[in-house]
Amino acid sequence: MVGDRKDDLGIRLERLERILEVSRELTSTVALEPLLEKIVSMAAELTGSEGGSILLLDTRTGELRFCAASGDQSRRLAPIPVPIEGSIAGAVLASGEPLIVCDAQADPRHYGEVGQRIGMEVRSLLAAPLQIKERCIGVLEVVNKGEGRGFSQEDVETLMALAAQAAVAIENARLVEALRRAYERLGELDRLKSDFIAIASHELRTPLSLILLYAAVLREELGDRAGTQLDAVLRAAMSLRHIIDTMLNLSYLETGQMEVVPTRFDMRAEVRGACSDYEALAETNGLTLTADLPDVAVPIQADREKVRVVLDNLISNAVRFTPSGGRVTVGVCGRGDEVEVSVADTGVGIPPQELERIFDRFYQVEDHMIRRHGGMGLGLSIVKGLVELHGGRVWAESVPGQGSRFVVVLPAT
Numbered sequence: 378m379v380g381d382r383k384d385d386l387g388i389r390l391e392r393l394e395r396i397l398e399v400s401r402e403l404t405s406t407v408a409l410e411p412l413l414e415k416i417v418s419m420a421a422e423l424t425g426s427e428g429g430s431i432l433l434l435d436t437r438t439g440e441l442r443f444c445a446a447s448g449d450q451s452r453r454l455a456p457i458p459v460p461i462e463g464s465i466a467g468a469v470l471a472s473g474e475p476l477i478v479c480d481a482q483a484d485p486r487h488y489g490e491v492g493q494r495i496g497m498e499v500r501s502l503l504a505a506p507l508q509i510k511e512r513c514i515g516v517l518e519v520v521n522k523g524e525g526r527g528f529s530q531e532d533v534e535t536l537m538a539l540a541a542q543a544a545v546a547i548e549n550a551r552l553v554e555a556l557r558r559a560y561e562r563l564g565e566l567d568r569l570k571s572d573f574i575a576i577a578s579h580e581l582r583t584p585l586s587l588i589l590l591y592a593a594v595l596r597e598e599l600g601d602r603a604g605t606q607l608d609a610v611l612r613a614a615m616s617l618r619h620i621i622d623t624m625l626n627l628s629y630l631e632t633g634q635m636e637v638v639p640t641r642f643d644m645r646a647e648v649r650g651a652c653s654d655y656e657a658l659a660e661t662n663g664l665t666l667t668a669d670l671p672d673v674a675v676p677i678q679a680d681r682e683k684v685r686v687v688l689d690n691l692i693s694n695a696v697r698f699t700p701s702g703g704r705v706t707v708g709v710c711g712r713g714d715e716v717e718v719s720v721a722d723t724g725v726g727i728p729p730q731e732l733e734r735i736f737d738r739f740y741q742v743e744d745h746m747i748r749r750h751g752g753m754g755l756g757l758s759i760v761k762g763l764v765e766l767h768g769g770r771v772w773a774e775s776v777p778g779q780g781s782r783f784v785v786v787l788p789a790t
């Protein structure tokens with residue numbers, strides 16, 4: 378008697394160990410098929426059955442389909458649909474409860490078609506539902522318990538444990554697949570958007586050049602007769618050109634077509650130039666814009682035009698996001714083999730959680746629908762792209778309500 382109990386315990390322990398083995402595999406593998414085959418074979422082995430299989434609900438057809446089977450039956454079973462009404466697996470799926478059938482042939486729910494098609498006589502059967510949360514997604518079943526014995530309560534427990542693991546594995550695989558598809562779709566949308574920007578900016582450029590050219594010619598010829606109107610046309614066309622150039626820059630950066638043409642220059646000169654371009658706007662906005670420059674030259678080897686685009690964007694942001702009465706200060710300093718440029722303002726500032734995101738394409742702190750500042754949210758992503766193209770880095774520091782400071786560090790040579 379005591380010996381029997383020991384044996385029983387031994388068997389139970391072994392079963393548990395095998396089930397744990399599946400658990401470990403579940404966390405270390407992403408390949409679903411071999412794992413399900415293993416679960417099915419283990420189910421058959423641990424319950425002393427002739428074979429086993431997993432059927433999954435096909436939500437489109439409302440039928441059950443074999444997705445794994447022991448031995449080499451998988452390929453033969455895969456094409457056979459099993460109806461929910463009129464099959465034991467279907468009854469288990471519907472009830473969500475395990476089921477033991479001692480004499481399958483005498484059971485009216487038994488679906489004989491499967492046995493006939495693979496040439497196997499199903500005598501006894503044990504089936505357990507595959508459940509994810511409250512939802513039943515399929516059934517794990519084993520057939521023909523050996524030596525004419527019936528399935529025991531222990532077999533039911535074993536099968537339930539294995540069914541739970543199969544369900545997790547299937548759900549994981551489905552989630553991974555859904556994620557992969559979503560990611561692919563996102564990539565597709567991103568490509569579409571990039572193509573659209575590339576084409577649109579190219580196509581807009583030529584007619585806009587014509588508008589700018591003829592408006593300038595007319596302004597010249599008509600003198601003051603339509604001066605105000607033509608100046609307005611010219612200003613509008615120039616700001617359109619700025620938008621189109623921004624889109625083109627983005628598109629070149631994204632497609633890797635942006636080339637760096639380095640020359641040697643004094644960074645102080647470029648900062649002075651950029652600051653003087655924004656002086657008038659700063660004055661209109663009631664701001665003090667200063668360049669805080671060292672007495673000695675700050676030589677750098679870089680693409681001068683692109684450095685100017687970086688400065689323009691940072692200064693224009695600082696001027697736009699600083700209320701009247703504030704200060705914008707642009708500083709430069711050489712540090713060994715690097716050159717640091719900073720643009721500091723006393724403006725609205727940026728919340729800490731946004732400090733990195735503002736460098737993402739199209740990202741703006743203010744909601745599109747309510748924002749007062751305009752712009753496309755592309756400037757900083759272009760700044761980042763251009764700085765990184767030079768092997769440099771850029772970041773933002775800020776105290777909301779008090780101001781922001783953007784720092785660009787570029788290699789000096």
Ligand SMILES: Nc1ncnc2c1ncn2[C@@H]1O[C@H](COP(=O)(O)OP(=O)(O)OP(=O)(O)O)[C@@H](O)[C@H]1O
Pocket residue numbers: 623690694695698722724725726727735740741742743751752753754755756757758781
């Ligand atoms: N100096 C600054 N102070 C406060 N917020 C800023 C500052 N610079 C940038 N931001 C925030 O970062 C966002 C993104 O800036 P970015 O330059 O990329 O786009 P934008 O200025 O809105 O549009 P664009 O530059 O394309 O005309 C801005 O909309 C703003 O919310």
Ligand SMILES: [Mg+2]
Pocket residue numbers: 690693694752755756757
């Ligand atoms: Mg900007």
